[in-house]
Amino acid sequence: MATETQTRSFYSDKLKRAVHLLLFRRGKIPGAREWEFKEKVGKNYQQVLAQLNELLSELDLEVKKVTEPRSDEISTAESHSTLEEARYFVALKGTLGVKEAKMIGWRIDNLAALSASIAYLVSKQGKAPREELEKLLAQKFGRWKAMTLADIFLRTGYLEEDDAGTMSLGWRTRAEIDLRALMTKMAEAKV
Amino acid sequence: MTATEKTKSTRTGLSSGRKELKEIIETCDSIAARKFNPFFMDVKLGVDTLREYFPFWNEFEDHCLDAHAINRLSEVVRLQNTQLKFQSSALYADPDFVTRKVERMSEKRLAEVFLQSWHPVTELEQLTNGGAADALDYWNLLLPIAERWKRNEYSQGTRPETTDSDTLTGLGIHGKEFGRELTDLWNDLRQKYSVEKKPVDYWEFVKGASYQETVQRAYFVSFLVTYGYSKLQVDGDQMILVPNDEPLGKVATGAVSLPIPIRREN
Numbered sequence: 001m002a003t004e005t006q007t008r009s010f011y012s013d014k015l016k017r018a019v020h021l022l023l024f025r026r027g028k029i030p031g032a033r034e035w036e037f038k039e040k041v042g043k044n045y046q047q048v049l050a051q052l053n054e055l056l057s058e059l060d061l062e063v064k065k066v067t068e069p070r071s072d073e074i075s076t077a078e079s080h081s082t083l084e085e086a087r088y089f090v091a092l093k094g095t096l097g098v099k100e101a102k103m104i105g106w107r108i109d110n111l112a113a114l115s116a117s118i119a120y121l122v123s124k125q126g127k128a129p130r131e132e133l134e135k136l137l138a139q140k141f142g143r144w145k146a147m148t149l150a151d152i153f154l155r156t157g158y159l160e161e162d163d164a165g166t167m168s169l170g171w172r173t174r175a176e177i178d179l180r181a182l183m184t185k186m187a188e189a190k191v
Numbered sequence: 192m193t194a195t196e197k198t199k200s201t202r203t204g205l206s207s208g209r210k211e212l213k214e215i216i217e218t219c220d221s222i223a224a225r226k227f228n229p230f231f232m233d234v235k236l237g238v239d240t241l242r243e244y245f246p247f248w249n250e251f252e253d254h255c256l257d258a259h260a261i262n263r264l265s266e267v268v269r270l271q272n273t274q275l276k277f278q279s280s281a282l283y284a285d286p287d288f289v290t291r292k293v294e295r296m297s298e299k300r301l302a303e304v305f306l307q308s309w310h311p312v313t314e315l316e317q318l319t320n321g322g323a324a325d326a327l328d329y330w331n332l333l334l335p336i337a338e339r340w341k342r343n344e345y346s347q348g349t350r351p352e353t354t355d356s357d358t359l360t361g362l363g364i365h366g367k368e369f370g371r372e373l374t375d376l377w378n379d380l381r382q383k384y385s386v387e388k389k390p391v392d393y394w395e396f397v398k399g400a401s402y403q404e405t406v407q408r409a410y411f412v413s414f415l416v417t418y419g420y421s422k423l424q425v426d427g428d429q430m431i432l433v434p435n436d437e438p439l440g441k442v443a444t445g446a447v448s449l450p451i452p453i454r455r456e457n
Contacts, residue, residue: 023315030314061313091310098299101306112298115305120293123286125277127225140293144370147418147438166224172312181308183284189296189304 014041014048015055022052022063022090029157029171031066031089049088062093066175089175113137113149114158119186121159121169122179130165208244209253212260215240219263222270229270237264376411377420381434393423393430393451402455409453423449 018041021032037045053063067086096104101111120136121128130150137146150167153159157172173179215237222229241260248254277283293301383391397408412432415421422433430451 023313025314025316026319028319028321030312062310064310064312089312090314091312093310095309096306096311098302098306101302104311108302109298111305112301115301116289116293118305119284119289120286122282123284123289124225125273129224129226136290136293140298142370144373144414144418164224176309176311177305178308178310179282182304183282185304185307186289186292187284189292189300 011048011051014045015052017041018045018048018052019090022088029087031087031175034086034088037088056090057093060093061090064089064091064175066171087171087175091176109141110149110152113141113145114153115182115186116140117150117153117159117167118169118173118177118179119182121167122183127166127168130161130167133167204244204247205253208247209256211240212244212256215260216256216263219260219267222267223263229267229274232264232267234264234268234271237267373411373414373418373420376408377415377434380415380421380432381436384432384434390424390431390433393432396432397453402453406453409451425449 018037021036021040023030026032034045037049041048049063056062065086065088098108102108116136117133120133124132134146134150137149141149150159154161154170157170159173160168160170162168218227218232221227222232237260241257241264245257248257296304380391380396383396393412397405397412399405399408412421412423415434416423416432419438420435422435424431424433
């Protein structure tokens with residue numbers, strides 16, 4: 001019994017450390033890398049995260065593991081992950097409605113443009129020249145707004161741009177968006 | 192074949208070979224930048240071309256060009272492999288299909304599709320080392336306000352006031368579509384620039400029949416400059432506008448804000 005109490009208290013302390021790492025932003029990107037958990041939570045950090053996940057699931061949240069892509073390939077599978085490249089986030093388990101999205105500061109047209117941009121980039125295997133993407137957005141949202149929208153998505157981390165002006169999916173897209181679901185819903189959507 | 196004819200044929204082979212190899216490299220680079228489908232390139236034909244011209248190469252630079260072309264062709268083969276894997280995955284969708292869907296779906300429907308697959312990350316924002324460094328850079332680069340006012344000889348204007356939509360309509364800010372207004376003004380600037388064949392003076396360009404019109408034109412010109420449709424250059428006391436043929440698409444590195452007071456006498 002005494003051992004059980006000790007184990008619980010041990011985990012409680014580690015849970016606190018893990019949740020602090022996950023929720024409090026320390027750098028440009030929220031969440032924490034795997035090595036940070038190893039260093040601050042210990043070798044059994046995966047057990048701690050599993051326990052934390054159970055607690056968070058009651059609040060419609062979950063601990064999500066996202067890996068940085070090492071090549072041009074895009075994938076929803078996590079099978080290619082390596083320990084050094086993984087980052088953990090706390091994300092919403094369910095989804096938001098239109099009203100909720102508006103309440104957290106998103107405009108419907110901006111969400112629509114983000115949806116179009118990501119779907120287009122996915123169809124182009126994750127990369128496309130900026131001009132092509134802006135052309136697509138301009139047809140739907142107007143030429144002047146297209147550039148502003150692209151800049152917003154770059155600033156918020158949903159898209160990335162390299163020196164050659166090629167747009168690709170950003171860290172936030174990999175962390176927040178279920179690409180498989182997006183493409184399926186897009187294909188199924190009635191117009 | 193005489194020796195002269197042979198030399199001439201070798202020269203032709205060299206120059207046309209270099210040209211063809213450069214074309215292959217350019218095409219491969221465009222494919223790598225996702226401008227074309229990877230299968231646009233016939234790799235076998237590319238390799239045959241390299242093989243055809245290989246006997247002509249004597250100089251070190253030519254061998255480097257040959258090696259570079261092989262490297263770029265191998266990158267295309269890798270992209271073709273990726274494309275095949277992607278097409279066999281659940282994420283595959285044809286870009287034209289997505290474009291047509293986006294065109295035909297309403298904004299609300301597009302947003303709904305996105306929301307059904309969106310699981311936003313939760314975080315508590317706080318001051319970070321990176322954020323503090325950015326803020327410090329901003330304040331360090333900013334001149335003291337007294338200096339900025341002195342440099343531009345600003346006068347104390349009236350304080351900002353609130354207004355209603357009728358007044359905005361009267362000022363021309365409401366009404367005509369914003370995008371069309373900007374496009375008209377950009378075309379106007381480009382026409383003026385092509386006729387005069389020299390940069391257009393800012394004040395000459397924004398000056399309207401009335402003070403209200405001048406303010407309105409200055410307001411739209413600020414958007415032309417911000418969106419990269421025109422450059423605004425300060426040359427001593429003079430400010431000049433140079434229209435771009437195509438928008439730059441993003442804010443230039445080191446871009447600064449330039450407040451321009453508009454006095455009634457302007």
